[in-house]
Amino acid sequence: MTTSTPADPLVERMRPFGTTIFTEMSALAVRTGAVNLGQGFPDTDGPPEMLAAAAEALASGANQYPPLAGIPALRHAIAAHEQRFWSLDRDPDGEVVVTAGATEAIAAAILALCEPGDEVVCFEPYYDSYAASITLAGAVRRPVTLRPEMGGRYEFDEAALRAAFGPRTRLVLLNTPHNPTGKVFSVDELALIAELCQEYDAFAVTDEVYEHLVFEGEHVPLATMPGMRERTLRISSAGKTFSCTGWKVGWATGPARLVSAVQRVKQFLTFVNASPLQPAVAVALGLPDAYFTEFNARMRANRDHLTAGLREAGFGVFPSYGTYFVTADIRPLGGTDGVEFCRSLPARSGVVAVPTQVFYDHQDAGRHLIRFAFCKRPDVIDEAVRRLKS
Ligand code: PMP
Ligand code: GLN
Numbered sequence: 317m318t319t320s321t322p323a324d325p326l327v328e329r330m331r332p333f334g335t336t337i338f339t340e341m342s343a344l345a346v347r348t349g350a351v352n353l354g355q356g357f358p359d360t361d362g363p364p365e366m367l368a369a370a371a372e373a374l375a376s377g378a379n380q381y382p383p384l385a386g387i388p389a390l391r392h393a394i395a396a397h398e399q400r401f402w403s404l405d406r407d408p409d410g411e412v413v414v415t416a417g418a419t420e421a422i423a424a425a426i427l428a429l430c431e432p433g434d435e436v437v438c439f440e441p442y443y444d445s446y447a448a449s450i451t452l453a454g455a456v457r458r459p460v461t462l463r464p465e466m467g468g469r470y471e472f473d474e475a476a477l478r479a480a481f482g483p484r485t486r487l488v489l490l491n492t493p494h495n496p497t498g499k500v501f502s503v504d505e506l507a508l509i510a511e512l513c514q515e516y517d518a519f520a521v522t523d524e525v526y527e528h529l530v531f532e533g534e535h536v537p538l539a540t541m542p543g544m545r546e547r548t549l550r551i552s553s554a555g556k557t558f559s560c561t562g563w564k565v566g567w568a569t570g571p572a573r574l575v576s577a578v579q580r581v582k583q584f585l586t587f588v589n590a591s592p593l594q595p596a597v598a599v600a601l602g603l604p605d606a607y608f609t610e611f612n613a614r615m616r617a618n619r620d621h622l623t624a625g626l627r628e629a630g631f632g633v634f635p636s637y638g639t640y641f642v643t644a645d646i647r648p649l650g651g652t653d654g655v656e657f658c659r660s661l662p663a664r665s666g667v668v669a670v671p672t673q674v675f676y677d678h679q680d681a682g683r684h685l686i687r688f689a690f691c692k693r694p695d696v697i698d699e700a701v702r703r704l705k706s
Contacts, residue, residue, distance in 0.1 A: 329451050336444055337674045341658065350662035351700040353622075354670045356495070356640060358691040362559035363600055363607060370596035378592045384583055386414025386567070386594060393598035394567050401527070401608075402537050404550070410572040413579045416589040417564035418525045418553035421578065422489075423449040424585060425521045425549055425568065428577040430455035434486035437512075439472060441675030441682055443495055443523065455486065459677045462497055464643075468634035470497040474508060481512050487519040488512070490538055493526040493638025496672045496687040500533045500638040503541075510541040519574065520548040525566075528557045528608050530638040531616045539570070549574045554597045556640070557611070559691075565590050565597045615640050618690040618697060625701030626688065640691040643672060647684050654686045666703045 324331060338355040345352035361367060385391060391408040398404040406412055415421040422445060430436065432454030438446055440459035450457045458480040462470040488509060492501040501509075513520050522538045539548040553566035568578050600607075619636055626633045632645030651657040654671030662668055670689075673682040690697060 329454070330448070333448050333451070337670055338444075341668050341670055344659070344662055345668040348662040348666070348668075350666045350668045351696060351703065352668045353688040353690070353692065353697075353700055354658075354668040356556075356689040356691060357561045358559040358640075359693055359696060360559060363603060365603065366558055366560070366596045366600040369599040370593055373592035373595045378595060380591060382414075382588050382591045382594055384588060385409075385412065385579060386588075387591075387598070390414055390565075390567075390594045390598040390601075393601040394569060397601040398550075398569060402540060404537065404539060404545075404569070406569050407572070411575055412567060412569050413575050413582065414588075414594060415551075415566045415568060415578075415582055416586045417555060418523060418551050418566040419445050419564075420582060420585055420589075421551040421553075421566050421568040422446065422521065422523060423452070424578045424582040425551070425574075426450055426453045426455065426487075426489075428581040429519055429521075429574075430486050433484060435482065435484040436487055436489055437477075437480045437485060437518070438489040439491070439494070440677055441496055441672045441685075442489075443491060444675060446489055446491075450489075456484070457677070458482075458485070461676070461678055461681050462494070462499060463681060464634050464645075468632075469637075470494070470499040470634070472505075477508065478512065481516045481518070483516075485516045485518045487521055489521050489523070491523040492538075493524075493530055493535065495526065495639050496641050496670070496675060497643055498634070498636030498639050498641055500530050500535065502533065503536055506536055506538050506541050510538065510544050513547060514543050518547070520544060522548060522550050523552075524550060525553045525556050526639040527552055528612060529615055529640055531612070531619060532635075532637040535638070546571050547574075549578065554600060556691075557608075558597065558600045560593075560597075563590060563593045563597070565593050615691065618692065618694065621694060622688060622690040622697050622701070625697065626704070629701065629704040631704075641687050641689055643685050643687050644669075645684055646686055651684065653683055658686055665706070667700045 341354035391412040395406040395408040430453040465471045549570040555561040636642040676682040
Protein backbone atom coordinates (compact mmCIF):
# COMPACT_ATOMS: atom_id res chain seq x y z
CA MET A 317 0.00 0.00 0.00
CA THR A 318 1.34 3.43 -0.81
CA THR A 319 0.64 6.40 1.34
CA SER A 320 0.40 9.72 -0.33
CA THR A 321 2.43 12.58 1.05
CA PRO A 322 0.56 15.83 0.98
CA ALA A 323 2.49 18.48 -0.91
CA ASP A 324 2.28 20.96 1.94
CA PRO A 325 2.01 19.82 5.55
CA LEU A 326 1.00 23.32 6.68
CA VAL A 327 -2.56 23.62 8.00
CA GLU A 328 -4.89 24.82 5.29
CA ARG A 329 -5.81 28.15 6.84
CA MET A 330 -2.18 29.26 6.94
CA ARG A 331 -1.35 28.30 3.34
CA PRO A 332 -2.24 31.69 1.87
CA PHE A 333 0.53 33.17 4.04
CA GLY A 334 3.90 32.80 2.36
CA THR A 335 7.21 34.09 3.65
CA THR A 336 6.75 37.64 4.96
CA ILE A 337 7.56 40.41 2.52
CA PHE A 338 10.09 41.78 5.03
CA THR A 339 12.06 38.53 5.01
CA GLU A 340 11.90 38.28 1.22
CA MET A 341 13.03 41.86 0.66
CA SER A 342 15.79 41.83 3.30
CA ALA A 343 17.18 38.64 1.75
CA LEU A 344 17.06 40.34 -1.66
CA ALA A 345 18.99 43.31 -0.24
CA VAL A 346 21.70 41.01 1.16
CA ARG A 347 21.90 39.04 -2.10
CA THR A 348 22.18 42.12 -4.31
CA GLY A 349 24.08 44.49 -2.03
CA ALA A 350 21.24 47.00 -2.38
CA VAL A 351 20.55 49.75 0.16
CA ASN A 352 17.81 48.25 2.33
CA LEU A 353 15.00 50.73 2.88
CA GLY A 354 12.55 47.81 3.06
CA GLN A 355 12.28 46.15 6.46
CA GLY A 356 11.95 48.74 9.21
CA PHE A 357 14.98 48.43 11.44
CA PRO A 358 17.40 51.19 12.46
CA ASP A 359 21.08 51.05 11.55
CA THR A 360 22.13 52.94 14.70
CA ASP A 361 22.15 51.54 18.23
CA GLY A 362 19.78 52.71 20.92
CA PRO A 363 20.64 54.71 24.07
CA PRO A 364 24.01 53.73 25.62
CA GLU A 365 22.49 53.67 29.14
CA MET A 366 20.15 50.91 27.97
CA LEU A 367 22.92 48.89 26.32
CA ALA A 368 25.10 49.17 29.42
CA ALA A 369 22.25 48.04 31.65
CA ALA A 370 21.72 44.97 29.45
CA ALA A 371 25.41 44.08 29.55
CA GLU A 372 25.44 44.46 33.30
CA ALA A 373 22.33 42.32 33.76
CA LEU A 374 23.78 39.63 31.53
CA ALA A 375 27.01 39.58 33.55
CA SER A 376 25.27 39.63 36.90
CA GLY A 377 23.12 36.55 36.55
CA ALA A 378 19.78 37.80 35.18
CA ASN A 379 19.71 34.81 32.87
CA GLN A 380 16.90 32.59 34.11
CA TYR A 381 13.13 32.77 33.62
CA PRO A 382 11.72 36.12 34.68
CA PRO A 383 8.25 36.20 36.27
CA LEU A 384 5.40 35.47 33.82
CA ALA A 385 4.14 39.07 33.81
CA GLY A 386 7.67 40.51 33.46
CA ILE A 387 10.13 41.71 36.10
CA PRO A 388 8.67 44.23 38.57
CA ALA A 389 11.16 46.97 37.57
CA LEU A 390 9.98 46.81 33.96
CA ARG A 391 6.28 46.65 34.82
CA HIS A 392 6.71 49.71 37.03
CA ALA A 393 8.65 51.51 34.30
CA ILE A 394 5.92 50.72 31.72
CA ALA A 395 3.24 52.06 34.07
CA ALA A 396 5.29 55.20 34.83
CA HIS A 397 5.90 55.78 31.11
CA GLU A 398 2.16 55.57 30.34
CA GLN A 399 1.45 58.00 33.14
CA ARG A 400 4.19 60.40 32.04
CA PHE A 401 3.32 60.55 28.35
CA TRP A 402 -0.37 59.62 28.11
CA SER A 403 -1.77 60.23 31.61
CA LEU A 404 -2.93 56.63 31.79
CA ASP A 405 -3.03 55.12 35.27
CA ARG A 406 -1.92 51.50 35.39
CA ASP A 407 -1.38 49.15 38.29
CA PRO A 408 1.98 47.49 37.57
CA ASP A 409 0.62 44.42 39.35
CA GLY A 410 -2.19 43.18 37.14
CA GLU A 411 -2.60 45.84 34.46
CA VAL A 412 0.74 45.31 32.70
CA VAL A 413 2.20 42.24 31.01
CA VAL A 414 5.56 42.00 29.23
CA THR A 415 5.57 40.06 25.96
CA ALA A 416 7.96 38.84 23.29
CA GLY A 417 7.62 42.00 21.22
CA ALA A 418 4.40 43.65 20.21
CA THR A 419 3.95 40.73 17.84
CA GLU A 420 3.34 38.25 20.65
CA ALA A 421 1.05 40.68 22.45
CA ILE A 422 -1.07 41.08 19.29
CA ALA A 423 -1.22 37.33 18.67
CA ALA A 424 -2.00 36.52 22.30
CA ALA A 425 -4.70 39.22 22.44
CA ILE A 426 -6.48 37.91 19.35
CA LEU A 427 -6.15 34.26 20.41
CA ALA A 428 -7.37 35.17 23.89
CA LEU A 429 -10.37 37.25 22.88
CA CYS A 430 -11.71 35.77 19.64
CA GLU A 431 -13.85 32.66 19.24
CA PRO A 432 -13.81 31.07 15.78
CA GLY A 433 -16.08 33.13 13.54
CA ASP A 434 -15.75 36.32 15.57
CA GLU A 435 -14.96 39.39 13.51
CA VAL A 436 -12.03 41.76 13.83
CA VAL A 437 -12.33 45.23 12.31
CA CYS A 438 -8.98 46.54 11.11
CA PHE A 439 -7.67 49.10 8.66
CA GLU A 440 -5.88 48.09 5.48
CA PRO A 441 -3.05 48.22 4.59
CA TYR A 442 -2.48 46.29 7.85
CA TYR A 443 0.68 45.05 9.52
CA ASP A 444 1.11 41.54 8.15
CA SER A 445 0.96 39.70 11.48
CA TYR A 446 -2.62 40.93 12.02
CA ALA A 447 -4.05 38.85 9.20
CA ALA A 448 -2.07 35.79 10.25
CA SER A 449 -3.04 36.04 13.93
CA ILE A 450 -6.71 36.58 13.09
CA THR A 451 -6.58 33.54 10.84
CA LEU A 452 -4.80 31.41 13.45
CA ALA A 453 -7.62 32.23 15.87
CA GLY A 454 -10.21 31.17 13.28
CA ALA A 455 -11.59 34.70 13.38
CA VAL A 456 -12.55 36.80 10.36
CA ARG A 457 -11.04 40.14 9.39
CA ARG A 458 -13.19 43.05 8.31
CA PRO A 459 -10.75 45.47 6.71
CA VAL A 460 -11.60 49.11 6.09
CA THR A 461 -9.46 50.66 3.36
CA LEU A 462 -7.27 53.70 3.92
CA ARG A 463 -6.87 55.67 0.68
CA PRO A 464 -4.72 58.69 -0.07
CA GLU A 465 -7.11 61.63 -0.48
CA MET A 466 -6.63 65.37 -0.92
CA GLY A 467 -3.05 66.33 -0.18
CA GLY A 468 -2.08 62.68 0.01
CA ARG A 469 -3.41 62.06 3.51
CA TYR A 470 -4.71 58.52 3.97
CA GLU A 471 -8.39 58.55 4.95
CA PHE A 472 -11.17 56.02 5.45
CA ASP A 473 -14.81 56.30 4.57
CA GLU A 474 -17.01 56.64 7.64
CA ALA A 475 -19.79 54.59 6.05
CA ALA A 476 -17.31 51.80 5.30
CA LEU A 477 -16.20 51.74 8.93
CA ARG A 478 -19.81 51.66 10.15
CA ALA A 479 -20.57 48.85 7.70
CA ALA A 480 -17.61 46.81 8.96
CA PHE A 481 -19.20 46.54 12.41
CA GLY A 482 -21.90 43.94 13.05
CA PRO A 483 -23.26 41.45 15.55
CA ARG A 484 -20.12 39.27 15.32
CA THR A 485 -17.66 42.13 15.87
CA ARG A 486 -15.43 41.16 18.77
CA LEU A 487 -12.71 43.74 18.53
CA VAL A 488 -11.13 46.55 16.58
CA LEU A 489 -7.43 46.27 15.93
CA LEU A 490 -6.07 49.79 15.52
CA ASN A 491 -2.53 50.77 14.66
CA THR A 492 -1.69 54.45 15.15
CA PRO A 493 0.74 55.91 14.15
CA HIS A 494 0.09 53.60 11.23
CA ASN A 495 2.51 51.33 9.41
CA PRO A 496 2.89 51.52 6.39
CA THR A 497 0.97 54.72 5.57
CA GLY A 498 2.42 57.09 8.19
CA LYS A 499 -1.13 58.07 9.12
CA VAL A 500 -1.77 59.40 12.62
CA PHE A 501 -5.45 58.88 13.50
CA SER A 502 -7.12 62.15 14.50
CA VAL A 503 -9.18 62.69 17.63
CA ASP A 504 -12.34 62.81 15.48
CA GLU A 505 -11.48 59.50 13.86
CA LEU A 506 -10.73 57.97 17.26
CA ALA A 507 -14.03 59.30 18.60
CA LEU A 508 -15.90 57.53 15.80
CA ILE A 509 -14.04 54.27 16.48
CA ALA A 510 -14.77 54.65 20.20
CA GLU A 511 -18.45 55.28 19.52
CA LEU A 512 -18.71 52.14 17.38
CA CYS A 513 -16.83 49.99 19.93
CA GLN A 514 -19.33 51.05 22.56
CA GLU A 515 -22.37 50.66 20.32
CA TYR A 516 -21.35 47.10 19.39
CA ASP A 517 -19.83 46.26 22.78
CA ALA A 518 -16.50 45.45 21.13
CA PHE A 519 -12.99 45.53 22.56
CA ALA A 520 -10.18 47.60 21.09
CA VAL A 521 -6.64 46.34 20.73
CA THR A 522 -4.29 49.19 19.89
CA ASP A 523 -0.85 48.80 18.39
CA GLU A 524 1.09 51.91 19.38
CA VAL A 525 4.67 50.80 18.72
CA TYR A 526 5.32 54.14 16.96
CA GLU A 527 3.88 56.20 19.84
CA HIS A 528 6.98 58.43 19.98
CA LEU A 529 7.22 58.93 16.22
CA VAL A 530 4.60 61.54 15.43
CA PHE A 531 5.79 64.48 13.34
CA GLU A 532 2.52 66.30 12.64
CA GLY A 533 -0.47 66.37 14.96
CA GLU A 534 -0.37 64.39 18.19
CA HIS A 535 -0.56 60.79 19.26
CA VAL A 536 -3.73 60.06 21.21
CA PRO A 537 -4.10 56.58 22.67
CA LEU A 538 -7.63 55.26 22.04
CA ALA A 539 -7.65 54.14 25.70
CA THR A 540 -7.78 57.81 26.74
CA MET A 541 -11.03 58.49 24.86
CA PRO A 542 -14.22 58.61 26.98
CA GLY A 543 -15.52 55.14 27.79
CA MET A 544 -12.55 53.33 26.22
CA ARG A 545 -10.18 52.59 29.09
CA GLU A 546 -12.24 49.63 30.28
CA ARG A 547 -12.41 48.00 26.86
CA THR A 548 -8.98 48.76 25.39
CA LEU A 549 -5.82 46.73 25.45
CA ARG A 550 -2.87 48.97 24.57
CA ILE A 551 0.20 47.35 23.03
CA SER A 552 3.67 48.79 22.53
CA SER A 553 7.26 47.70 22.32
CA ALA A 554 10.82 48.83 22.96
CA GLY A 555 11.93 47.92 19.44
CA LYS A 556 11.14 51.20 17.68
CA THR A 557 11.42 53.72 20.50
CA PHE A 558 14.84 52.47 21.59
CA SER A 559 16.20 51.13 18.29
CA CYS A 560 16.41 47.52 19.48
CA THR A 561 14.07 45.65 17.13
CA GLY A 562 15.97 42.40 17.71
CA TRP A 563 15.34 42.39 21.45
CA LYS A 564 11.65 41.67 21.14
CA VAL A 565 10.56 43.24 24.39
CA GLY A 566 6.96 44.40 24.15
CA TRP A 567 4.02 44.83 26.48
CA ALA A 568 0.27 45.08 26.81
CA THR A 569 -1.52 47.29 29.31
CA GLY A 570 -5.18 47.65 30.14
CA PRO A 571 -7.87 46.64 32.59
CA ALA A 572 -6.89 43.55 34.60
CA ARG A 573 -9.45 41.27 32.94
CA LEU A 574 -7.98 41.96 29.48
CA VAL A 575 -4.36 41.76 30.62
CA SER A 576 -5.11 38.52 32.43
CA ALA A 577 -6.67 37.04 29.28
CA VAL A 578 -3.54 37.89 27.29
CA GLN A 579 -1.31 36.48 30.00
CA ARG A 580 -3.18 33.19 30.12
CA VAL A 581 -2.54 32.66 26.42
CA LYS A 582 0.96 34.11 26.28
CA GLN A 583 2.16 31.72 28.98
CA PHE A 584 1.72 28.90 26.44
CA LEU A 585 3.22 30.74 23.48
CA THR A 586 6.62 31.83 24.82
CA PHE A 587 5.95 31.75 28.58
CA VAL A 588 8.55 34.51 29.14
CA ASN A 589 11.47 36.11 27.30
CA ALA A 590 14.52 38.36 27.37
CA SER A 591 15.52 38.21 31.07
CA PRO A 592 18.62 40.43 30.87
CA LEU A 593 16.95 42.84 28.44
CA GLN A 594 13.99 43.56 30.69
CA PRO A 595 15.93 45.63 33.26
CA ALA A 596 17.59 47.48 30.38
CA VAL A 597 14.25 48.44 28.81
CA ALA A 598 13.15 49.63 32.26
CA VAL A 599 16.14 52.00 32.26
CA ALA A 600 15.31 53.20 28.73
CA LEU A 601 11.65 53.93 29.56
CA GLY A 602 12.83 56.14 32.40
CA LEU A 603 15.19 58.27 30.26
CA PRO A 604 14.58 62.02 30.41
CA ASP A 605 12.22 63.68 27.92
CA ALA A 606 15.25 64.89 25.94
CA TYR A 607 15.89 61.33 24.71
CA PHE A 608 12.41 61.06 23.23
CA THR A 609 12.44 64.53 21.63
CA GLU A 610 15.90 64.04 20.12
CA PHE A 611 14.93 60.64 18.71
CA ASN A 612 11.81 62.18 17.20
CA ALA A 613 13.76 65.13 15.75
CA ARG A 614 16.31 62.82 14.15
CA MET A 615 13.61 60.71 12.51
CA ARG A 616 11.73 63.82 11.36
CA ALA A 617 14.90 65.09 9.65
CA ASN A 618 15.29 61.68 7.99
CA ARG A 619 11.69 61.81 6.84
CA ASP A 620 12.13 65.24 5.27
CA HIS A 621 15.36 64.18 3.64
CA LEU A 622 13.97 60.97 2.13
CA THR A 623 10.66 62.55 1.11
CA ALA A 624 12.47 65.27 -0.82
CA GLY A 625 14.83 62.76 -2.42
CA LEU A 626 12.01 60.47 -3.54
CA ARG A 627 10.16 63.43 -5.07
CA GLU A 628 13.31 64.43 -6.98
CA ALA A 629 13.63 60.86 -8.18
CA GLY A 630 10.16 61.14 -9.70
CA PHE A 631 7.93 59.24 -7.26
CA GLY A 632 4.57 60.54 -6.13
CA VAL A 633 5.22 60.77 -2.39
CA PHE A 634 2.49 60.83 0.27
CA PRO A 635 3.18 62.85 3.40
CA SER A 636 4.19 60.75 6.39
CA TYR A 637 2.85 62.15 9.66
CA GLY A 638 4.32 59.46 11.88
CA THR A 639 6.19 56.09 12.09
CA TYR A 640 9.47 55.75 10.23
CA PHE A 641 7.96 54.97 6.86
CA VAL A 642 6.93 56.94 3.82
CA THR A 643 4.77 55.58 0.98
CA ALA A 644 5.15 56.42 -2.68
CA ASP A 645 3.20 56.03 -5.92
CA ILE A 646 5.20 54.29 -8.65
CA ARG A 647 2.93 55.32 -11.52
CA PRO A 648 4.76 58.59 -12.30
CA LEU A 649 7.80 56.38 -13.00
CA GLY A 650 5.81 54.08 -15.28
CA GLY A 651 5.29 51.36 -12.68
CA THR A 652 1.93 49.63 -12.28
CA ASP A 653 2.57 46.73 -9.90
CA GLY A 654 4.44 47.36 -6.66
CA VAL A 655 5.51 43.75 -6.18
CA GLU A 656 7.11 43.60 -9.63
CA PHE A 657 8.57 47.05 -9.15
CA CYS A 658 10.18 46.17 -5.79
CA ARG A 659 11.50 42.81 -7.01
CA SER A 660 13.34 44.50 -9.87
CA LEU A 661 14.34 47.71 -8.08
CA PRO A 662 17.59 46.30 -6.60
CA ALA A 663 18.82 45.29 -10.05
CA ARG A 664 17.71 48.57 -11.64
CA SER A 665 18.67 51.00 -8.90
CA GLY A 666 20.37 49.17 -6.03
CA VAL A 667 17.64 50.00 -3.50
CA VAL A 668 15.12 47.81 -1.68
CA ALA A 669 11.58 48.98 -0.83
CA VAL A 670 8.45 47.07 0.20
CA PRO A 671 5.27 46.83 -1.91
CA THR A 672 2.31 47.66 0.30
CA GLN A 673 -0.27 45.78 -1.78
CA VAL A 674 0.54 42.65 0.20
CA PHE A 675 -1.01 44.36 3.24
CA TYR A 676 -4.46 44.70 1.65
CA ASP A 677 -7.36 42.32 1.13
CA HIS A 678 -8.46 44.68 -1.65
CA GLN A 679 -5.10 44.55 -3.37
CA ASP A 680 -6.09 46.92 -6.18
CA ALA A 681 -6.21 49.74 -3.65
CA GLY A 682 -2.48 49.34 -3.02
CA ARG A 683 -1.14 47.90 -6.27
CA HIS A 684 0.78 51.07 -7.18
CA LEU A 685 2.09 51.85 -3.68
CA ILE A 686 5.44 51.06 -2.13
CA ARG A 687 7.01 51.85 1.24
CA PHE A 688 10.46 53.16 2.14
CA ALA A 689 11.91 53.12 5.68
CA PHE A 690 13.85 56.18 6.84
CA CYS A 691 15.21 54.86 10.16
CA LYS A 692 18.68 54.94 8.56
CA ARG A 693 21.78 57.11 8.81
CA PRO A 694 21.62 60.28 6.67
CA ASP A 695 24.51 59.06 4.47
CA VAL A 696 22.59 55.83 3.80
CA ILE A 697 19.50 57.82 2.81
CA ASP A 698 21.70 60.03 0.60
CA GLU A 699 23.15 57.01 -1.13
CA ALA A 700 19.70 55.49 -1.69
CA VAL A 701 18.43 58.76 -3.18
CA ARG A 702 21.51 59.10 -5.40
CA ARG A 703 20.91 55.59 -6.73
CA LEU A 704 17.18 56.14 -7.25
CA LYS A 705 17.80 59.34 -9.20
CA SER A 706 20.21 57.66 -11.57
N1 PMP B 1 3.19 46.46 14.91
C1 PMP B 1 3.64 47.25 13.94
C2 PMP B 1 2.73 48.25 13.32
C3 PMP B 1 4.95 47.14 13.50
O1 PMP B 1 5.40 47.92 12.51
C4 PMP B 1 5.80 46.19 14.09
C5 PMP B 1 7.17 46.03 13.56
N2 PMP B 1 8.09 46.24 13.95
C6 PMP B 1 5.29 45.38 15.11
C7 PMP B 1 3.98 45.55 15.48
C8 PMP B 1 6.11 44.35 15.78
O2 PMP B 1 6.78 44.82 16.87
P1 PMP B 1 7.80 43.88 17.67
O3 PMP B 1 9.05 43.83 16.87
O4 PMP B 1 7.94 44.54 18.98
O5 PMP B 1 7.17 42.54 17.77
N1 GLN C 1 7.87 46.03 11.56
C1 GLN C 1 8.88 45.95 10.55
C2 GLN C 1 8.39 46.66 9.33
O1 GLN C 1 7.25 46.98 9.23
C3 GLN C 1 9.22 44.54 10.13
C4 GLN C 1 9.10 43.48 11.13
C5 GLN C 1 9.24 42.13 10.48
O2 GLN C 1 10.11 41.89 9.67
N2 GLN C 1 8.33 41.27 10.81
O3 GLN C 1 9.15 46.85 8.42
